[in-house]
Amino acid sequence: RGIFWVIVSMALFAGLAVFSRAVMDTGMHPIEVVFFRNLLACLMFTPLLLWRGASLVRSSQLNLYGLRVSMMLVSMWAWFYALSKISIGEVTAIGFLGPLCGTLGAAIFLRETVRARRWIALIVGFLGALVILRPGLSSVGAGQMAALLGAMLSGMGAVMVKQLTAGDDPDKIVFLTNLMLTPMSLVPALFVWQWPQASQAPLLLGMGLCAVLGHAAWARSYALRDASLAQTFEFSRLLFAVA
Numbered sequence: 001r002g003i004f005w006v007i008v009s010m011a012l013f014a015g016l017a018v019f020s021r022a023v024m025d026t027g028m029h030p031i032e033v034v035f036f037r038n039l040l041a042c043l044m045f046t047p048l049l050l051w052r053g054a055s056l057v058r059s060s061q062l063n064l065y066g067l068r069v070s071m072m073l074v075s076m077w078a079w080f081y082a083l084s085k086i087s088i089g090e091v092t093a094i095g096f097l098g099p100l101c102g103t104l105g106a107a108i109f110l111r112e113t114v115r116a117r118r119w120i121a122l123i124v125g126f127l128g129a130l131v132i133l134r135p136g137l138s139s140v141g142a143g144q145m146a147a148l149l150g151a152m153l154s155g156m157g158a159v160m161v162k163q164l165t166a167g168d169d170p171d172k173i174v175f176l177t178n179l180m181l182t183p184m185s186l187v188p189a190l191f192v193w194q195w196p197q198a199s200q201a202p203l204l205l206g207m208g209l210c211a212v213l214g215h216a217a218w219a220r221s222y223a224l225r226d227a228s229l230a231q232t233f234e235f236s237r238l239l240f241a242v243a
Contacts (some may be wrong), residue, residue: 002225005217005235012214014123017091020081023200029077030080035189036196037076039180040208041215046177057174068160069180069202071153078082078150085143090240094147096126099234118232125235145225158189170219174212186202 020033049056059065082091100122107114164173196204221233 002221002223002229003233004221005224007222007236009214009217009221010234010237011240012187012210012217014092014243016207016210016214017083017088017241018082019203019210021088023203023207024080024084026197026200026203028194028196028200029189029192030084031077031185031192032189032194034073034076035182035185036082036204037080037207037211038178038185040204041178041212042175042182042210045171045178045210047098048171048175052171056172057179058169059172059176061164063175064160065180066166068157068164069177069184070158071160072177073181073184075150075153075157075189076181077147078153082143082147082150084146085141088241090144092237094144095151095154095237096235097148098151098158099157099232100126101152102158103155103232118229120234125232158218161219165219165223170216170222170223173219175217176213176214 004136016037019039024030024033082094103118103122104115161173169177222243
């Protein structure tokens with residue numbers, strides 16, 4: 001079940017990349033896109049909040065949430081900026097450094113046993129993705145560096161998700177994360193603000209739906225399996241990104 005959920009999340013995150021790139025191609029600034037991604041994710045959790053009540057916002061791990069949300073916000077800014085500058089395929093390829101960083105973090109901070117087979121699978125998967133998506137060498141620009149920063153922070157953030165699942169269920173993790181991200185991402189968005197056009201609404205809704213469902217599936221996978229094992233299946237995003 002853990003492997004199933006991580007593959008589902010990769011399909012949804014590929015959709016998130018497509019919707020995000022499409023709305024940025026209409027002229028919306030990446031920083032503003034980050035805000036709407038978080039806001040819409042919160043709004044889509046409203047039915048769950050009404051059902052579960054105040055218990056959904058209570059947690060004994062708020063310090064860990066704060067650290068993770070700060071890392072995630074920088075990661076999101078970097079990832080969305082990279083999407084606005086380079087192709088989805090290249091962002092996806094560079095993003096595969098995330099599982100390598102996450103597996104290293106799982107071994108160091110979670111004390112997970114990561115055997116040679118799992119390391120080999122990660123390295124071969126990463127090299128294979130680079131060969132398929134970007135044969136040869138290419139110049140490194142701001143887009144590539146932003147994608148690299150986003151991937152590294154995302155991989156380390158995955159380790160924190162595993163830590164959070166020790167005390168909170170996946171839905172609470174996703175809701176509290178987006179609840180904290182929304183006001184934090186609003187402030188910088190105000191400096192580049194443009195009111196969304198009606199034609200952008202379907203793209204924003206698609207982005208929000210993929211974000212909230214993808215994050216929920218991702219958190220479920222980490223609750224069920226070792227973080228290092230879940231990371232190896234994140235390479236399935238390549239198939240969905242190409243599609």
